[in-house]
Amino acid sequence: SQTIHQWPATLVQPVGSPLSLECTVEGTSNPNLYWYRQAAGRGLQLLFYSVGIGQISSEVPQNLSASRPQDRQFILSSKKLLLSDSGFYLCAWSGVDTQYFGPGTRLTVL
Amino acid sequence: SQQGEEDPQALSIQEGENATMNCSYKTSINNLQWYRQNSGRGLVHLILIRSNEREKHSGRLRVTLDTSKKSSSLLITASRAADTASYFCATASGDAGNNRKLIWGLGTSLAVNP
Known part of the structure; x- marks a missing residue:
């Protein structure tokens, strides 16, 4: 069966610090991945x-970036966090029709 | 961008009652899906209805789709306290059978009081 992992679960970061959130999927190949x-x-x-792998589409211009270094790994990054980056970040993968979500990362930027 | 609009934004009912949530969308679709999100958790897929279907059932869930009105409804019968969650509709267009993007509504927050 397929599983999706996200970490960390919770993160508190100061403004201007870098960010790296990781998402990995198990049990499927060549999934579509989403942040x-x-x-x-x-x-x-x-x-x-x-x-x-290496194919990223950006939906919203911002100071975030994403990378997919391996088939089942998706990384969300920022070089300098803003207060407005606070929120709940969810990773998902899609099968034929539906999307399957990870547990999420709660990010607070102070 | 958000295409779906759910109403009501919030709904509070007693355990055992039925809960009905509605979703409207703007463009033609391949399918419409409903998801549930418990507080602080990821979303869970509930049910999918295709554009050529009018009604679908799954346990206590009943979904209808009216493509002429570009709307869908989710009915939860005999609600339980465990149904307390936010419910989102999402529509898929374009690449049939391999959706790349879903367009999400803003959700209905359901509270089921014991």
Whole structure:
């Protein structure tokens, strides 16, 4: 069966510090991968998606970037965090029709 | 961008009652999906209905789709306290059978009181 992991679960970072969030998927090959951000009490904002290694599509211009160094690994990064980067970050992979989500990372930028 | 709009934004009911949530969308779709999110957790897929289907059931869930009105409804029957969560609709367009992007609504927050 397929599983998706995200870490860390919680992160508190100062403004201007770098960020690296990791997502890995097990039990499937060549998945589509997604990074979402969810502000408190709000819907999902798609940040990046990837259909293959090294292929990244950016949905929202910002100071975040994504990379896919391996088939089942998706990384979200920032060189300098802003206060507005706080939120709940969700990674997902898609099968034929549906998306399967990881447990999320709660990021607080102070 | 958000295509779906769920209403109501928040719903509070008593255990045992039925809960109905609605979703409207703007463009033609291949399918519409409903997801549940418990507080502080990832989303869980509930049910998918394709554009050529009008109604679908899964346990206590019933989903309808009206493509002429570009709307869908999710009915949860005999609600339980464990159904307390946010519910999101999402639509898939374009690449049939291998959706690359889902367009998400803003969600309905359901509270089921024991």
